Amino acid sequence: MSRNDVLISGSHITKVFGYGKQKTTAVDDVNFTxxxxxxxxxxxxxxSGKTTLAKMIMGLLKETEGSVKYRGIPRYLKRHADRKSYWKDIQAIFQDPFSSxxxxxxxxxxxxxxxxxxxLKLSREExxxxxxxxxxFVNLKFEELYNKYPFELSGGQMQRLMIARIFxxxxxxxxxxxxxSMVDACSRSTILDMLLKLRDENNMTIIFITHDVGLAYYVSDTIYIMEKGKIVERGNAEDIILNPQHRYTQQLISDVPKIHSEWNLSSS
Incomplete structure (x- = not known):
């Protein structure tokens, strides 16, 4: 599995809401690859601006400044057909499945x-x-669900259905x-396992938007730390968590001292 090719990149991405004294810079000169x-x-x-950045990557919000390239080509999303084509390749799942x-x-x-x-042009049977x-794939039985509405399902079933869509x-x-964030520990582990399996099977890139440094440490290749709209630290997951350089990263990790202690013990 090749993980060398750049899929998507952003240069000097900025998002400003409002005008004049009401102006708020939610994302401030962010670069990513x-x-x-x-x-x-x-x-x-x-x-911190992480969800706003995610919405710009998704193409749901237009950046105030900067540019996004997809597969090395500047992204163009003005026409409905362009957005539809882009969204074939770029998908999202959210903490509240019912809103999706x-x-x-x-x-x-x-x-x-x-x-x-x-x-896809498929027969009814296909x-x-x-x-x-x-x-x-997500341990649901289609025969039991196909005729139901979302509000008739549990939160856990909805989360799994979201992953079925990604599949x-x-x-x-x-x-x-x-x-x-809205499921119990057992369901959380199952959902993460499903997403990682999809990554392995399809060479899919996954961006987790989270406040949970424990989740970030255990699942990520790379971590970006975001504070007040800026990326203040980035790098290999283990380096960022076990040897944080920025005071904000250090603060985030100190908020979970027990986990931090276990990481240090496991690395010694």
Whole structure:
């Protein structure tokens, strides 16, 4: 599996909301380079700008300044067709799965939309097989869910359904914004395992948006630390967590002293 090719990069990305005295700079002159198959965590407290940056990478927010390149080519998202093409490769899952689905569509319709987005021309039998396969991957039974609406499912089922969609779409880049914050520890581990399996099978790049330095340490190849809209530290996950250089990174790690102690013991 090659992880050398640059998939997406950003140069001097800035996002400003409001004007004059009401102006707020949510993301401030950020540069990033993400490679194929790489797992990245963007870590920061609430209000650090990490979710705003994720929305700009996703193409849901337009950057005030700077530029994004996808596969080395400047990104162009003005037309609906351009955005649709981009979103075939770039997908996201969020901490609240219910906000990600149309509550008036049954599960079958939600999964069929994935087949349509990929432009696949399949028979009814082939569609059924694809949907059943995706549900099976996340330990759900399609036969029990296909006729249900999202509000009839549990939070854990919805999280798994989100991952089933990713399984069907085969994106090149997945942005996971606090994807496990609303589930219990057992479900959290299962969801992470599913996402890492997808990465291994599809050479998919995953960006975790999180405040959890423990999650970032255990799953990431690379960590970006974000404070007040700026990237204050970046590098190999182990180097960042076990030998933090910036005072903000040190503060984040000191907030979980027990875990930090265990990391130091395991590295000695």
């Amino acid at each position: 993400f490679h194929e198959g790489e797992i990245i965590s963007i870590v920061g407290e609430s209000g 689905f149309n509550l008036f569509y049954r599960v079958e319709r939600l999964l069929l939309d994935c087949i349509k987005l990929r432009g 569609q059924f097989h694809k949907m059943k396969e995706a549900c099976s 069907m779409l085969h994106p090149k880049l997945l942005i996971a914004d606090e994807p496990t």
